[in-house]
Amino acid sequence: MWWMRKLAKNVGLARLKHTTSSGNSTDQSLAIIGVPFAKGQSKQGVELAPDLLRQRNLTQVLQSVDDRLVINDYGNLKYSVDERLLKQQREHYSHIRNYADFMACNRALIGQVQKMLEQNSQFLTIGGDHAIGFGSVAGHLQHTPNxxxxxxxxxADINLHNTSQSGNIHGMPVSFLLEQLRGTWQHAGLDEIAPNCLPKDQLVYIGLRDVDPYEAFIMNKIGIRAYAMDSIDRVGVPKIIEMTLDALNPQNKIHVSFDIDALDSHVAPSTGTAVRGGLTLREGISIVEALRDTKRVQGVDLVEINPKLGSEHDVRTTVDSGLEILKSMFGYRRSGAWSNIDTGILG
Ligand SMILES: [Mn+2]
Incomplete structure (x- = not known):
C-alpha cells in the first residue's frame, strides 16, 4: 500500500533528521499516528477512520497548506494485551468494557507519542474512539510536563469507573489524566505508566452539550473550566477563545483533543454519539485557528469519525469537516497566505 511505502521512506527521513539535527533547527515536522481503536464504545467502524483519512489525501491536504512542513506518517499503532492487564480487569474493573485492551493500547500510545516528539516538532493522533485521548495526552505530558x-x-468524557452508566471507556479518558482524579484509579498503575499528569487549571472544555449528572458534579466539585454550548450562545466564539487563552499558562505547550461530535450533527453526522445543536464548521475553524495562532500547539487528536454510520454522503460530509478542521489547525488561512511565494512579482 502506498502509505506503507511512504511510511518506510518517512521513518528513514525522520531518523536522518534526528541524528543530524543540531538541536536548534527551525524545521517544522509533523508526525502522524493512526490509532484504529474501537473498544471504548460499542459501535464498529470508528477503527476505519485513520486509513480512510489517508485515502482522502490527509498528508497531501496538510502539505498543500504548508509546503515546508515535513510530514512523517508512522502508520497505525499496534498493541498486545498481557495477562497482568486481564487480571486487573477481572479483579477491579470488570464492569468497564475492554479495560485491558484500553490500557494496552494506551500504554503503547504513550510510548509512541514520546518517540514521535523526540523526532518531530508536532504530532497528530487519528482515532479511533476518544478512549485514545488518554494515551495521546498522557504521552504528550511525559515528554512535555508543562x-x-x-x-x-x-x-465531557470524565466519568469514573464507578459513575459510568454504560461502561464505555471512551467516556472516561479525561479522568485518567487529571491530577485531582488520580486517586479514583488506584488499581490502574498510572504512576508507573504516566507519572506526569494534568493540573485541573490547565484543562478547558469547549462545545459541551451532553454531560452526565455525575460528570457535572465532578467538574463542579474540582472546579474545571468548561464552555458548554450555552456559554458560546451567550458570549460568542471570540469571547470563548479569549477566555480559554487567558486561562492557559502562556509558557505551556498546548494539546488540542478534537472530537468530531463537537461539531453539529449536520456537518458531522457519521459519529457514534452525535448530538444536535453543536458548533458550526465555521465556529470549529475559528477555535482551532486561534489556538494555532498561539504557535504553542504541539499535539492534536481527531477522533470518533465512524465511516460505517450514515449514508455515503454523511461519511463524505464528516470526513470533509474533519479535514477542514485539520487544515486550519496546521496553518490554513482563510484570508490567504503568501509566505511561500516569490514576492518579487511587483518589482
Ligand atoms: Mn469525546
Missing amino acids: LSLVWIDAH
Whole structure:
C-alpha cells in the first residue's frame, strides 16, 4: 500500500533528521499516528477512520497548506494485551468494557507519542474512539510536563469507573489524566505508566452539550473550566477563545483533543454519539485557528469519525469537516497566505 511505502521512506527521513539535527533547527515536522481503536464504545467502524483519512489525501491536504512542513506518517499503532492487564480487569474493573485492551493500547500510545516528539516538532493522533485521548495526552505530558489541554467535544468524557452508566471507556479518558482524579484509579498503575499528569487549571472544555449528572458534579466539585454550548450562545466564539487563552499558562505547550461530535450533527453526522445543536464548521475553524495562532500547539487528536454510520454522503460530509478542521489547525488561512511565494512579482 502506498502509505506503507511512504511510511518506510518517512521513518528513514525522520531518523536522518534526528541524528543530524543540531538541536536548534527551525524545521517544522509533523508526525502522524493512526490509532484504529474501537473498544471504548460499542459501535464498529470508528477503527476505519485513520486509513480512510489517508485515502482522502490527509498528508497531501496538510502539505498543500504548508509546503515546508515535513510530514512523517508512522502508520497505525499496534498493541498486545498481557495477562497482568486481564487480571486487573477481572479483579477491579470488570464492569468497564475492554479495560485491558484500553490500557494496552494506551500504554503503547504513550510510548509512541514520546518517540514521535523526540523526532518531530508536532504530532497528530487519528482515532479511533476518544478512549485514545488518554494515551495521546498522557504521552504528550511525559515528554512535555508543562502542558495545557483543550478538549473540544459534545461530551465531557470524565466519568469514573464507578459513575459510568454504560461502561464505555471512551467516556472516561479525561479522568485518567487529571491530577485531582488520580486517586479514583488506584488499581490502574498510572504512576508507573504516566507519572506526569494534568493540573485541573490547565484543562478547558469547549462545545459541551451532553454531560452526565455525575460528570457535572465532578467538574463542579474540582472546579474545571468548561464552555458548554450555552456559554458560546451567550458570549460568542471570540469571547470563548479569549477566555480559554487567558486561562492557559502562556509558557505551556498546548494539546488540542478534537472530537468530531463537537461539531453539529449536520456537518458531522457519521459519529457514534452525535448530538444536535453543536458548533458550526465555521465556529470549529475559528477555535482551532486561534489556538494555532498561539504557535504553542504541539499535539492534536481527531477522533470518533465512524465511516460505517450514515449514508455515503454523511461519511463524505464528516470526513470533509474533519479535514477542514485539520487544515486550519496546521496553518490554513482563510484570508490567504503568501509566505511561500516569490514576492518579487511587483518589482
Ligand atoms: Mn469525546
